[in-house]
Amino acid sequence: MTPGLPDPAGFPHCPVCAYVTTGTARLCSDCAGRTLQPVSDSHCPVCSQSVAPGSACGNRLCALPVAARGFSHVDAVAVYSGALREKIHRLKYDGRSGWALIFGRLLVGWMNSHPERMHGVDHVIGNPTHTGRQPLRHIEAIMDAAYTEDVNHAFPLSPPGGHRLVKATETPRSANRSLEDKRAAAAAHAAALTWTGDKADIQGATILLVDDVFTTGTQLQHVALRLCASGAADVRGLTLARVPWSG
Template sequence: MRRLKYDGAWGWATIFGRLVVGWMERNPDRMAGVDLIVGNPTWTGRTPIRHIEEILKAAGVEDTAGRWPFPASPVLVKPVDTDRSAGKNREAKRLAAAAHAKAIRIERRVQDRTVLLFDDLFTTGQQMQAVARLLREAGAAEVRGLVLARALWRGADRQGALFD
């Protein structure tokens, strides 16, 4: 993940996209009823790569049968940067997640849809919960989550990334 997110190694987006589609194909019961797949958005100015968007774009290409509802363009857009939560305690992560969700624009109708919210790494779940709440407030009927990895537990009130 580090190579993609921080070094801009684009090829990893294809690999992760294939993992996402492979999981969907192996878990049709968990995908039943999903109308829309959205990524927890990366800030539009992030460099070297907007990794979530690239992973989902690659997954859409990998879905050659067109079986899964990958949108042609991002549904959630984050036009401003917000504080990162990496290495912070649970309360700081909660505050960063709230700021992250507040910064997001919803570019397409989500009302009455079952949305699959995708992210790369799950640490405390604060960010996933804040974005899911945003989607529900915008009228989504249900929000499910899918992540590539879960961070290792690193103490009573701190979790670190798998690539630390």
């Protein structure tokens, strides 16, 4: 840090940090990276799940060909644990909207730090929540913040309010449901989405689909398949948090 200026407070003390409004994506990303649980060096190249060296991933989706899986791979900023898990929950269910700013910075910070993973991406879009979601549309809030924090417009993010994927109707939730119910909910979610941009924009495009939490990837699979059916050439995933999974 610059001499004479305070050090960052450290994640998850972001709300009282001296840089909560003036910090950059790089500053917040570097700061949070000191406390967030990183994705294991030994991880599945498809879903980022931690695996023992030389072992196959236990996620059934990873064994599928890309045409059946829909997405080529999913990256994660960190593991869904500890303070990150709590703060995502605060934003998602308590409406603590200030965390959208921080998470937007973390996404942009990850993109800046992984140019090889961003190569060729034509659109960075959020996996949408329905337009009437309460207490807030957390994915949209995060993506709007990411656009604002990408001050050099280095990435193809949509401006606030210009989300390319929109979900106008609510569909069944999948939390704490059976695997069959989760698959049905994922299919219903994907079917409810509308591409609001120019249809020509999706033809042959590489899309980075952003979400807050990734567990098995069932919902991402269905959304990716829908995008590919609409003309996308490649769908990649980026999630704030990868849930440790042993299924």
